[in-house]
Amino acid sequence: GAVVSQHPSWVICKSGTSVKIECRSLDFQATTMFWYRQFPKQSLMLMATSNEGSKATYEQGVEKDKFLINHASLTLSTLTVTSAHPEDSSFYICSASEISGESYEQYFGPGTRLTVT
Amino acid sequence: AQSVSQHNHHVILSEAASLELGCNYSYGGTVNLFWYVQYPGQHLQLLLKYFSGDPLVKGIKGFEAEFIKSKFSFNLRKPSVQWSDTAEYFCAVNARTGGFKTIFGAGTRLFVKA
Numbered sequence: 001g002a003v004v005s006q007h008p009s010w011v012i013c014k015s016g017t018s019v020k021i022e023c024r025s026l027d028f029q030a031t032t033m034f035w036y037r038q039f040p041k042q043s044l045m046l047m048a049t050s051n052e053g054s055k056a057t058y059e060q061g062v063e064k065d066k067f068l069i070n071h072a073s074l075t076l077s078t079l080t081v082t083s084a085h086p087e088d089s090s091f092y093i094c095s096a097s098e099i100s101g102e103s104y105e106q107y108f109g110p111g112t113r114l115t116v117t
Numbered sequence: 118a119q120s121v122s123q124h125n126h127h128v129i130l131s132e133a134a135s136l137e138l139g140c141n142y143s144y145g146g147t148v149n150l151f152w153y154v155q156y157p158g159q160h161l162q163l164l165l166k167y168f169s170g171d172p173l174v175k176g177i178k179g180f181e182a183e184f185i186k187s188k189f190s191f192n193l194r195k196p197s198v199q200w201s202d203t204a205e206y207f208c209a210v211n212a213r214t215g216g217f218k219t220i221f222g223a224g225t226r227l228f229v230k231a
Contacts, residue, residue: 043207044161044221051221057216097154097217105149106211106219109134 004096006109007049013084013116020080023089023094030096034106035067038091050077084116088100119144121210123222130198131230138192138193138225140208144215150191151209151219161207169174178202200231 003026013019023033031052036044048069049057056069066088068080077096081088091113093104124139142148152164165176172184182193193207205226211219 030224034219036221041226043224046218046220048214050219095219105151105163105166106217108161 002026002096003100003106004107004109005019006092006094008112009115010072011051011115013114015064015085015116016083018080020078020115021085021094021114023077023079023109024098025075025096028096028098029076030098031074032097033047033071033077034097035048035069035077035079035097036093036095038093038111040091047079049110057098081114084114086116089116119210119212119218119220120213121208121220121222123206123208123225125225126223127226127228129228129230132200133197134204134229136195136198136227138208139204140191140193140222141189142191142208142210143189144210146210146212146214148210148212149209150182150184152176152180152191152206153167153209153221154204155207155224156204185225193203198227198229200203200229201216203229211212 005024007022011017034051035047038044041066047062050069050071052071071077091111093111095108120143129191152166153161164180165174167184169175175181205224207224208222209219211217
């Protein structure tokens with residue numbers, strides 16, 4: 001199946017700094033990528049939809065100026081957490097999609113664990 | 118708006134017991150349905166998916182799910198669980214009319230006693 005990678009797999013940063021997380025589709029072109037966050041023992045919550053070459057669409061309650069998303073190519077999307085705070089500590093997961101007619105499947109990356117100290 | 122409800126938040130079973138995890142979705146159009154599993158400390162893995170056709174879908178590791186359109190349900194089943202099935206299970210749905218955004222249920226944490 002299709003493979004999605006994320007880098008880094010974990011990162012620790014100091015409060016106030018910015019962190020960039022990369023999401024790559026390795027063997028297919030993804031016109032759309034999604035970013036989720038998962039708090040401990042909770043479900044995945046969709047943060048934003050990232051379309052190649054256009055601005056991301058953010059879910060209600062997600063600060064677009066804090067979570068900057070760039071989808072510069074069909075195989076790469078990046079999420080930058082700006083001015084990170086301890087409450088931003090979470091597991092961030094990206095997914096990339098292949099669409100064929102009405103069928104649609106997302107392939108998930110392994111996630112990035114962010115800890116803000 | 119799309120939503121997914123998983124009825125059981127925690128399930129504890131003994132090995133060899135049968136499993137059924139409930140999932141209901143709220144969406145009026147044509148949907149794609151998924152069950153994912155997340156083992157402790159690991160990332161999401163797809164168990165099975167339904168796009169169209171036979172409403173009884175078979176997935177990996179002996180899991181299956183049945184799509185009942187009239188009930189807006191997509192319950193996950195396994196006839197005989199193993200200790201290694203201990204994990205968290207997520208039901209998810211997406212649709213073209215929703216921009217293919219995949220919405221997840223809250224998850225069901227399954228613990229299988231050896």
